[in-house]
Amino acid sequence: MTAVLKARAANNRLRDYLEITKPKVVALLVLTAWVGMMLAVPGLPSVQTLFFATLGIGLLSAAAAAINHVVDQRIDAQMARTYSRPVAKGRISTTQATSFAIGLAVAGFVVLYVVVNALTAWLTLASLFGYAVVYTMFLKRATPQNIVIGGLAGAMPPLLGWTAVTGEIHGHALLLVMIIFAWTPPHFWALAIHRRDDYAKVNMPMLPVTHGIDFTKSVICLYTVILFLVCLMPYLVGMSGAIYLVGSALLNFRFMQYAWKLKFNADTGTAMATFKFSIVHLMVLFLLLLVDHYFKVSPIYVS
Ligand code: HEM
Numbered sequence: 001m002t003a004v005l006k007a008r009a010a011n012n013r014l015r016d017y018l019e020i021t022k023p024k025v026v027a028l029l030v031l032t033a034w035v036g037m038m039l040a041v042p043g044l045p046s047v048q049t050l051f052f053a054t055l056g057i058g059l060l061s062a063a064a065a066a067i068n069h070v071v072d073q074r075i076d077a078q079m080a081r082t083y084s085r086p087v088a089k090g091r092i093s094t095t096q097a098t099s100f101a102i103g104l105a106v107a108g109f110v111v112l113y114v115v116v117n118a119l120t121a122w123l124t125l126a127s128l129f130g131y132a133v134v135y136t137m138f139l140k141r142a143t144p145q146n147i148v149i150g151g152l153a154g155a156m157p158p159l160l161g162w163t164a165v166t167g168e169i170h171g172h173a174l175l176l177v178m179i180i181f182a183w184t185p186p187h188f189w190a191l192a193i194h195r196r197d198d199y200a201k202v203n204m205p206m207l208p209v210t211h212g213i214d215f216t217k218s219v220i221c222l223y224t225v226i227l228f229l230v231c232l233m234p235y236l237v238g239m240s241g242a243i244y245l246v247g248s249a250l251l252n253f254r255f256m257q258y259a260w261k262l263k264f265n266a267d268t269g270t271a272m273a274t275f276k277f278s279i280v281h282l283m284v285l286f287l288l289l290l291v292d293h294y295f296k297v298s299p300i301y302v303s
């Protein structure tokens, strides 16, 4: 093999390992953890905490994603969206992917336990367990409420960021968790509507498969309303100010518009457009929380 071919093979291999960590998902999870870290204190947290908490939470999230690729390899191999994934295709063996995931998890746990704090290390490990074991191995195959319950694991990073900085669980951090918890169902079910036939083929009891597309659309509408209400909480408890209130209201109205269109006036692209918007929505919402924290316009209280 020439040097060029060897370099290309090594590059492809690296790309495969990166892919099984779900890097874009982990990036958004880490953003929400950062917001948890920044909102936990009035100024900035220490650079050391920021760096090592990001590293530890990122490594454990990536490990959870890699375990998901191992556990789901058979169903992944049968679905159009996932058939070419590295483990499903056999480009990375089960043993290799498992060892990689264990390596990431141990490294992440040690970083958090030794440099950050024990509470954050254990809570992050519990989140990994919630996603990789409880959701992927059991809930996903058992009930259409799989992603509602399993969504709690993915909603944890703001709390993990908060405890990394303060060492304590705080009600404000739990509000941020609740926001992601309420966001997850419309995020996932929009995609599941688009991919309904894929999930039906592999007997995954996703809501559009078990209860139909129309019912799922109604529930998405309902969740966007719940999300709107949950998103008011940071303002109502005085945690965030007017910038956040206005921005989050606009984002949530847009999300409700997408949901409404999906229910009453959908074309073939509406479900995917709603799914893609959900990602922009969460990203901008958390950036807004951050901007609001540093340029806060105090809430107006009526006495
Ligand atoms: C149980 C909870 C969740 C489920 C079932 C779920 C499901 C999914 C699925 C099936 C995809 C499509 C992946 C693909 O195209 O191959 C996806 C994409 C994505 N999800 Fe979620 N998700 C959940 C929670 C989250 C959370 C908590 C976040 C971040 C805070 C998140 C962020 C993203 C992002 C950024 C993408 C786009 C990835 C890409 O384009 O490669 N998801 N999600």
Ligand SMILES: CC(C)=CCC/C(C)=C/CC/C(C)=C/COP(=O)(O)OP(=O)(O)O
Pocket (backbone or CB within 6 Å): 022, 025, 026, 029, 057, 060, 061, 062, 064, 065, 068, 072, 082, 124, 125, 127, 128, 131, 136, 153, 154, 156, 157
């Ligand atoms: C430590 C910590 C915070 C852990 C959480 C880790 C994590 C990666 C959460 C994201 C949730 C997610 C992408 C679910 C999709 O799984 P799926 O199996 O339904 O989707 P797929 O078919 O695309 O694999």
